[in-house]
Amino acid sequence: MPTAQPEPLLTLEPSKEAPRNSEGSLVELRDGRLYLAYSRFTSGGADNSKAQIAKRVSADGGKTWTDDEILVDTEGRENVMSVSLLRIDTGEVLLFYAVKNSWGDCKLYLRRSADEMRTLSDRVCATPSDGYHVVNNDRVVQLSTGRLIVPAALHPCADGTQQTWSARGISRCFLSDDRGRTWRKSRSELQMPGESGTGLQEPGVVELLDGRVYLWSRTDKGCQYESFSTDGGETWAEARPSPLASPVSPASIKRVPWLDDLLVVWNDHSGKHPFPPGRRTPLCLATSGDDARTWIGSKVLEGNPDGWYCYTCMTFVGDSVILGYCAGDKQVGGLNRLKVTRVPKEWLYS
Template structure:
């Protein structure tokens, strides 16, 4: 069956004030408006001018507001990698850093107040975890048993290392996209999940998934930007971005995310870009991603040019096979960082993605 889609709208474009953008996040807020959060303001990841911003729609996506700044810290960079709406509140997980090294970050949680619209409550979270150079919190889901799980990624040091004083002395440039040289050489990339209570005031970490690679210049496969799917009966699956491997990797849990199995490569091509998983009420799983491979030795090319096409794959057997595959944005157009949600009333997915300069929006009936 072919998904019915509305036309694609361009809802944001960089300008003289917001000169760059990354990773839009789309949710319906408790007040029923649509909110698309992003980080922007500087010229790249880690720019100290970056802020957490948002655009909004009060007419179900027909029109969109001008961007507003939600959070800005003087002299610090901002990233905003995930947003979740639960128990009458919207929560943006974001982190700040006083320099370009995201691994020196501090985790924050920005939440809506009583009106279900205005982000007023900001707090520092996971303070005991920041010793591991911060935690990258990704898109969470409410399991069928009511528990809230959010995929996370972090670094475990394997030797003493200070990224502020480290000098690159010839590390292969193919590692530069994800590790800034010495960071990748001196740390093990780990993924897992964290469980939140309904008020998002307590978080418990579960799992530590890694894959050592003897003979590599770095300790292991660079796992991050992971996504989870609820398979039912206590089973949860995780797909993982794994740079240098040209594939998404997978690990599974049989106990609701408390423990995880050995990670393994899938047959799903990936150029080093974020996958997005959305669970549908009928049990199907939808994957938005870039099924492409990257030439990691092509250090002269724009690092994102391989993030194309943008496709939607649908599985009805727990992601073992994919019964439906549709191209939303064909090659060679850049289309990265897809995000969105399933709307139970409209019976469709509200989706956004970006290409470094614009954010696109589309509704897809499923």
């Protein structure tokens, strides 16, 4: 029999009412429905254009979806965006999202739901430090100890204007040991060794099988950089190049439930597949059986050389992983189209 192939489930095209749909997160509800939250922009496609957090729900495995509904309206002076959904060990679902006020003020907030996203609590700040903190969508994790980790990149800004905003990111983490009710900054942070325009941007974290925490960040050095923590994200070893060759584009990594492998989704610029230098294409998947030391089986999910694929979220349902990602191009803009695709386990490991 032929190998099952990836199946597109949903494409949210830009429109006059929503010129950009991007940066989503997915969670499976207790009754089996798929719940998608994402950034819905209303006045343009720039990162600081007006935006809301919208939701769509599917009761048939992603074949059909409800119309969009507003989950969080604009709370900051600029917007809200970059959502993470996380089911924690209490059974609650936590909703995280960025609130932007200026080039010098961006923080992550969370609301919690004990009734499968029917209602949400008042918000709590998960990055209680001054400054502009970038936290990508679908980034918050819970460790086996119960600790929650928010990986963030601080971008210094002297006066709150674009003119003094620094693109050179400083990776740090925010930690909670009471299931998200209170938060504190990690004891150490990470700077890019040597010269770099980007520094360490848009970090992500995943727990390794030996209990260490693995952190990766996008850079302008031709690859993701990596670091390790042996104390649950409190302190970090010096960042170094990882095996993941990439442009200045984020990677997404999660633990595969079937085999305890790690799964990465990123723009593979190792040379295994054709790629236009500097562009966020192709979008590829690979797995690691040795906790991120090596990655094997890179496969192209999206290969349009004019495409722009990034900001991937993932959730595992049955024998598939469901991905949501920006899938723009030169016609609609790189970040303005959101796509959801089901990837069968069979295809991933074929």
